[in-house]
Amino acid sequence: MNPIDNATETRLQRGQRALAEIDGEAGEAVVRSLADIAPDFATYLLEFPFGDIYSRPGLSLREREIATIGALCAMGTARPQLEVHIRAGxxxxxxREEIVEILMQMSVYAGFPAALNGLSAAKAVFAALDSENGPDEVGSAQDIS
Structure with a gap:
């Protein structure tokens, strides 16, 4: 994704583009889930984290997802968001091996319960992906051998 360099693109448009690139359908589902209860919050979600922060230069999307996965795991209270960002990663x-290592690293700073919960979330995401795509797709079980 290009850093903020398009003066004609609004924060919302930039956020929509970033979300599609990072999270794909999973991110779009989160936005849709807010439509009937808090549509303004969906706009804020697109504009600030994705339109402003994720779109900044300085870190790649890969590096940003490493930080996000670690932070969500350490929080210990954000499993749905962690699962979305594991897919995004x-x-x-x-x-998969890198994601497992990120989650194991959290045991040192966030404790074993947080790391165990993160690994459980990763296991669920990996199983769902294998079920959806088959084991030979990108991000499959062969990546952690």
Whole structure:
């Protein structure tokens, strides 16, 4: 994704573009889920984290997802968001092995329960992906051998 360089693109448009590139259908589902309860919040979600922060220069999307996966795991209270960002990590080039290592690293700073919960979330995402795509797709079980 290009850093903020298009003066004609609004924050919302930039956020929509970033979300599609990072999270694909999973991110779009989150936005759709807010339509009937908090459509303004969906706009804020697109504009600030994705339109402003994810679109900044300085870190690649891959590096941003490493930080995001680590932070969500450490929080210990954001499993749905962690699962979305584990998928996003795979979308932007992380391997399953790298995601497992990120989550294991959290045991040192966030504790074993947080790391165990993160690994459980990763296992669920990997199983769902294998079920959807088959084991030979990108991000499959062979990546962690």
């Amino acid at each position: 795979l979308n932007v080039g992380l391997t």
